[in-house]
Amino acid sequence: MASAVAQDSPGAPPGAPKKPGSRRKGTGLSPRRLPYLLIAPAVLLMAGFIAYPMLSVFYYSLQNYNATKPWRNGFAGLDNFKRIFTDDPLFWDSLVFSGKWVFTEVTLQLALGLILALLVNQTFVGRAAARALVFSPWAVSGVLTTTIWLLLYNPSTGVGRYLADAGIGTYGSSVLSDTGTVFWAAVLAELWRGVPFFAILILADLQSIPGDLYEAASVDGASRFRQFFHITLPHLRDAIILSTLLRAVWEFNNVDLLLTLTEGGPAGVTTTLPLYVAVTGFEAHDFGYATALTTVAFGILLFCSILYLRLSKFGGDHK
C-alpha cells in the first residue's frame, strides 16, 4: 500500500519509495494509521456483537439474577458454579446426553454425507437433479423440519397409524413418547437436516482433486478402494476436520429441533445442556444460573475444540 501511495505523491520520481509516516493526500492520515481506521468498523462491530455479550455472560454467571425474585439478586461469587458441579444432577444428565447426541449425530452425518457426496460426484444421467435432491433438506428451516417429522411421528395421522392399520405396532403410540425410541427418532430427524451439510462441503472438496491423480493410480493398478483411501480421503482430511468441528459445535448448541420435537422429554431424557440453559433462563427466569451453565458449556466446548484440533493436526502437512 505504501508504494501505491508513493506513486500518487506529487514531486516524487516514479517508483521512488515514500517516506514512512508521510500523510496520504486528502485524508490527513499516515499510511500507518490508515489500516487501523479501515478495520475499525469491523473491530467495533465485533466488540459490540461478540465481546460485549460474552463479557455479559461471564459477568452474570457471577451474579444471583432471578427475574422473579429481585430481592435475591446480587453478587454470588462462584456459588452458581459450585451448585452446577456439586448439587445439580440435571446438569450432568444433560451434559452426558449432549455428548451422546453430538457423537452420534456427527459420526452418522459424516458417514452418510461422505457416501452421498461420493455418489453425486460420479457422472450419470440426472446428476443435477440428484444433487438438488440431496442438498434440499439443508434449505429447510429447523422448525419446519420439526413440523415435517412431528407429522410423520403423529400417532393419529403419521406413519405409526398406517403401521397399526397394517397390524404392526399399536394404535395411539409414538416413537417420541417412548424413552427407548425417542433418541433415535430425534437422531433420524436431525440426520435428515444435517447430512446435506457434509455432502455439500465434501463434494466441493472432491471436485478440487486433480483427475490425473486417479488416472495415474489406475495406470499403476490401484483399485477404487485403494484410490479412496490413498487419494480421496487424505485430500478431504482438513475439510472433514473443520466440518466435523463446526457441526459438533452446532449440534452441541442445537436447541430448535429438540425443543420443538421433544421439548427435552419425555421425562427429560432428550434434554441437552443448551436446552437446560434455555429452560433455566426463559422458563425459570434464573438468568444468573443459566449464564453460569452457559459459561461452563463454553469452557467445555473450547477445551474440546482445542484438543480436537491439536490431536488431528489440523492444517499440518500430512503427506
Added chain:
Amino acid sequence: MTVSKVNRGRTAAAVSLTTVLALAATACGDDGSGGSGSEGSGKGEITLWDNNTGERRDIWAQIIKDFESQNKDIKVKYVGLPIDQVQQKYDTAIDGGGLPDVGGVGTAYLSNLVVREVLEPVGDRVEAGPLKGKLVPSMVESVKAAGGRGDEMYSVPSSTNNGTLWYRTDLFSRAGLEPPTTWPAFYEAAEKLTEPGTDRFGYTIRGGAGSIAPALDAMYGQSGITSFWKGDKTTVNDPKNVAALEKYVALYKKVTPSADVNNDFIKMVAQYDNGSIGMLMHNLASYQDHVKSLGKEKFKGLPYPAQANGERVQVSNPVDGLGLFKNSENKAAAWKFIEFAASHKSNSAWNESAGSIPANTDAASDSWIQQAEPTAAAMKALSDGSTKIVDLPYYLPDWNTISKSGNEPNFQKVLLGDMSAQEFADKVAGELNAAQAEWNEQMKK
C-alpha cells in the same frame, strides 16, 4: 505435536469461530421497564399485546375497529403472541425494552410482572370510571390475590375459564353410558369406551406441557380437600391426594393412547378432535376447536366430575385481564382502550368468541351464554354454591417454575412408572412449602 505458525493461525481461527458459535448469549441487558411513563395527551398510537393470539385475533380486530371509530385520534397497534410464549416475550421486553402500553395478563404470571414493577396499579382508575361495580367480584378478588400486593389491582379482569370435561355424545350413547358427572362414572366410562387393539380410547390425558394443573384438579376433585394450604404447609401430598393421583395416572396406557405422555393442549385437543377418544379434560377455550372438527352434535361439555356424594371440588382457573404498563407514554389513551375493551359490549363479544366466562357483570346475563351450553354450565357451577374452589398460589413467584418446567418432566416419570405418585407429590410439596416460606419472609419486610 509441533504446530507451525501457519497451523497455529488456522487453529486460532477455528477456535475463534468455535468461540463465537459456542457462546449462546444469555446475556441480559439493563432493566428495560423504562421509567414511570406518562399520562400523555390521550391521542396517538398505543400498542396492545394479545396474550393468546389465534382464534382471538378476529374479535380483537373488531373491538379495535369499534374503538378507533369512537376515538378518531387514537390508533391501536395489535401484536398477537402465542399463549405459550407470552411470558417469555414479557421477560425479554422487561430486560431489553419494548413493553406495550396495554397487554393481556393472566393471573398465572401476574405476580412475576408485579414483582418487577412494570404494571401500573389500576384500582383507583377502576373506581373513578365506568367500570366501577361492573366487574365480577370473584374475578376482582382473584386478580388482587394473584398480584400479591394486598388490596391493589394490577390488571382489569376480562374473563375466566373453567375446567370442562368434554365427552363424545355419539360414543357415549353407543356404549349406553350416562354423562360422566361423577368421578366413579368418569372412570367407568373411560374403561367401557376403550377397545384394546383398536384406536378407540376412553380418555386422553395431558402428560406434556401444562400437565400439572389438570393433575391437581384430578387430585383435589377426588379427594375432596378444599384448601391448598394447611397452615404453612401445602396439602398437595396429603394421603388422600396421593391416592387420587395414583388412581388418575393409572389411566395412562390402560384407557389412553401411550403418546399422551407428550400431550400439550394442542396435541391433546387435536387428538380428541380427530380420533375416537371418549373424553378430554380441558377448559372452555377448546370449544370452538371441537365445533370445527366434530360439529355441535357429537360432543358436550360438563364441569369437572363431582365426588360420588355430589360435592364438586376444583382448583382455581387463571383469570385473564388487561394490564396497563408503567412505561407507557400514553396512559390516558391506553386506559381509555382498557375501559372500552372491558365494557359490556366488547367484553361480551370477546368472551362469546373465546367461549369463556365474561368479567363484566352486564355481559354475564347476555343471551349467548344460555345458548353456549358448556359456558352456561360452568357459570352455574361456579355461582350456585355447588362447587368448592381450591385457590392455587398464583402469587408465588416460584409457582410457574414449580407447576411447569420444574415438575412436568417428573409427572411424565410418574406416567412412565419411573417415579411414584408419593415421590412426585412430596417433591412438589417440598418446593411449594419452601416458596411459601420465602414469600412470607418477604412479606414481613
